[in-house]
Amino acid sequence: MTYGKNVPKATKQRYPIYLKALRKLKSNNVERVLSSELSELVDIASTTIRRDLSFIGCLGKQGYGYDVEKLIQVFNEVLGTGFDEKIILIGCGNLGQALLNYNRWDYVVGEIVMAFDIKPDIVGKTIKNIPVYHIDELEKRIPEDCRIAIVAISQDAQQLVERLQKCGVIGIIDFTHTHIQVPKGMALKTVDVVTKIQELVFETNIIKKFR
Amino acid sequence: MTYGKNVPKATKQRYPIYLKALRKLKSNNVERVLSSELSELVDIASTTIRRDLSFIGCLGKQGYGYDVEKLIQVFNEVLGTGFDEKIILIGCGNLGQALLNYNRWDYVVGEIVMAFDIKPDIVGKTIKNIPVYHIDELEKRIPEDCRIAIVAISQDAQQLVERLQKCGVIGIIDFTHTHIQVPKGMALKTVDVVTKIQELVFETNIIKKFR
DNA sequence: TTAAAAATGTTAAAATCTTAACAAATCAAT
DNA sequence: ATTGATTTGTTAAGATTTTAACATTTTTAA
Numbered sequence: 001m002t003y004g005k006n007v008p009k010a011t012k013q014r015y016p017i018y019l020k021a022l023r024k025l026k027s028n029n030v031e032r033v034l035s036s037e038l039s040e041l042v043d044i045a046s047t048t049i050r051r052d053l054s055f056i057g058c059l060g061k062q063g064y065g066y067d068v069e070k071l072i073q074v075f076n077e078v079l080g081t082g083f084d085e086k087i088i089l090i091g092c093g094n095l096g097q098a099l100l101n102y103n104r105w106d107y108v109v110g111e112i113v114m115a116f117d118i119k120p121d122i123v124g125k126t127i128k129n130i131p132v133y134h135i136d137e138l139e140k141r142i143p144e145d146c147r148i149a150i151v152a153i154s155q156d157a158q159q160l161v162e163r164l165q166k167c168g169v170i171g172i173i174d175f176t177h178t179h180i181q182v183p184k185g186m187a188l189k190t191v192d193v194v195t196k197i198q199e200l201v202f203e204t205n206i207i208k209k210f211r
Numbered sequence: 212m213t214y215g216k217n218v219p220k221a222t223k224q225r226y227p228i229y230l231k232a233l234r235k236l237k238s239n240n241v242e243r244v245l246s247s248e249l250s251e252l253v254d255i256a257s258t259t260i261r262r263d264l265s266f267i268g269c270l271g272k273q274g275y276g277y278d279v280e281k282l283i284q285v286f287n288e289v290l291g292t293g294f295d296e297k298i299i300l301i302g303c304g305n306l307g308q309a310l311l312n313y314n315r316w317d318y319v320v321g322e323i324v325m326a327f328d329i330k331p332d333i334v335g336k337t338i339k340n341i342p343v344y345h346i347d348e349l350e351k352r353i354p355e356d357c358r359i360a361i362v363a364i365s366q367d368a369q370q371l372v373e374r375l376q377k378c379g380v381i382g383i384i385d386f387t388h389t390h391i392q393v394p395k396g397m398a399l400k401t402v403d404v405v406t407k408i409q410e411l412v413f414e415t416n417i418i419k420k421f422r
Numbered sequence: 423t424t425a426a427a428a429a430t431g432t433t434a435a436a437a438t439c440t441t442a443a444c445a446a447a448t449c450a451a452t
Numbered sequence: 453a454t455t456g457a458t459t460t461g462t463t464a465a466g467a468t469t470t471t472a473a474c475a476t477t478t479t480t481a482a
Contacts (some may be wrong), residue, residue, distance in 0.1 A: 009438090009439095010415060010439060010440090011439090012376075012410070012413045015408060015413055016406040016409040022346075024389065034460095036459085041390070042390075045441065046441095048439090048440060048441070050460065050461060050462090051439095051441085053460095054460090054461055059319055061448060061449090061466075062450045062458075062461080063448035063450090064447095064458085064459070064461050065456080065458095065460080066460090079409075079412070079413050085412065085450070092312075093309070094305070094309035094312045095309040097315075098308075098430060099404060102305075104389065108405050109468095140307035143218070148411060148412075150404070152442075154363070162267065162475090170415055171408075171411040171412070173411065178235065179231050187411055187414055189404075189407040189408075189410055189411050192231075192402075193310060193384060193400055193402060194314075194319050195227040195228070195231065195321070196398060197298070197319070197320050197404050198227040198319070198320055200231065200359060200382040200398055201290070201296065201320050201359075201382075202223045203223060203382075204358070221467090221468080221470090222469090246429075248428085256470070256471065257471095258470075258473095259469090259471075261430060261431065262432085262471085265430085265432080270430095271430055272478060273428080273430040273431080274478035275427050275430085275479065276428095276429065276430080277430090290432095301423055329450090
């Protein structure tokens with residue numbers, strides 16, 4: 001019985017992948033899916049998928065497969081937080097605005113509720129209905145139950161991390177191109193093109209020898 | 212002797228992390244670093260770091276540590292491709308332009324050499340010295356030795372993948388918010404805020420039970 | 423110059439993760 | 453209803469990854 005055990009790290013990292021694929025299936029009006037089909041889709045062994053899902057509960061039916069709609073629902077209910085995560089965005093440069101313009105946050109984990117910047121030409125305005133405040137007002141404006149911050153600035157990111165922690169933020173999505181660290185108790189997820197390209201190159205290249 | 216063995220997948224994924232941290236050290240004029248110091252910085256066990264590095268060769272000195280400059284150089288020479296990767300960008304929306312505006316590609320793996328889009332108001336122009344062509348001209352314009360494409364469009368991404376493959380592209384950085392698949396022989400690296408936020412939430416949340 | 427301190431690279435054991443194999447359950451067809 | 457075809461969830465074995473421990477080498481200080 002795997003159900004109830006604590007979920008392996010590797011498994012947790014795959015849940016978002018499944019969820020994304022399931023959404024695609026749903027949008028294509030697919031109502032049921034086999035672990036083998038999902039396997040094709042996400043390039044993860046079907047056994048691994050079945051095992052991963054079994055940590056949450058018995059979600060499938062033998063001889064039938066999984067109900068797409070139900071699976072999505074379970075992911076949302078069990079793993080998500082009810083879509084009401086209040087996320088803040090620090091930095092409204094090119095990237096920050098790209099994030100704001102992508103407005104499909106709802107029904108995923110939550111949404112960006114406010115943004116912060118320093119540039120006078122942007123502070124005080126709203127972008128896609130999201131108000132932009134001056135970063136000096138962070139402590140004053142941040143919602144009390146805000147746990148996640150997206151950091152998309154290029155300066156003084158490390159300092160900011162400490163301020164965010166004091167405000168109760170426990171998770172940071174890091175879009176800076178610098179290396180930042182978070183104290184114990186905080187989680188950091190880095191999103192970086194350059195790193196991804198390097199991974200790609202490192203993976204596709206045969207690694208040459210050196211001494 | 213680990214040197215010469217084939218490098219574990221997990222190790223390869225850590226190399227970019229090390230490189231980033233090393234760059235930070237260098238910019239702070241740090242000349243040498245211990246595996247234990249690097250460990251603090253990147254939150255990976257020092258033994259793991261030493262082991263990872265030993266796959267490339269004997270890069271450190273007992274009783275001394277690692278030379279930051281040398282390590283960076285080795286990463287570049289051995290793992291990189293000489294910074295001359297010709298990367299193309301598909302899609303010059305908010306996100307695409309954000310990528311173009313971030314012009315620190317040089318001396319990392321290569322640089323974006325051209326971009327493609329469909330919007331008439333952008334096709335034919337140059338952004339940060341990068342020419343933007345119409346996507347219909349992909350096959351005609353793409354550099355012969357281009358291996359990596361960044362895909363930052365929201366429509367018909369799957370079709371595009373097949374076209375890119377025919378052009379010799381073997382690696383895709385996927386910024387679409389949809390689920391795309393690549394055929395065997397191609398590598399895919401997905402960069403997605405929503406997925407990252409979900410990972411964060413899944414990680415920080417105690418996973419509730421379900422049945 | 424010598425000896426102690428320090429830090430790497432490697433070994434081997436422990437931990438984690440993946441997957442083949444299969445029992446149990448469901449569906450579908452007769 | 454019964455039988456056969458499927459497909460899940462689980463077990464256990466296999467593979468991979470991590471890490472503690474240590475031998476070896478280099479540095480540093482007397």
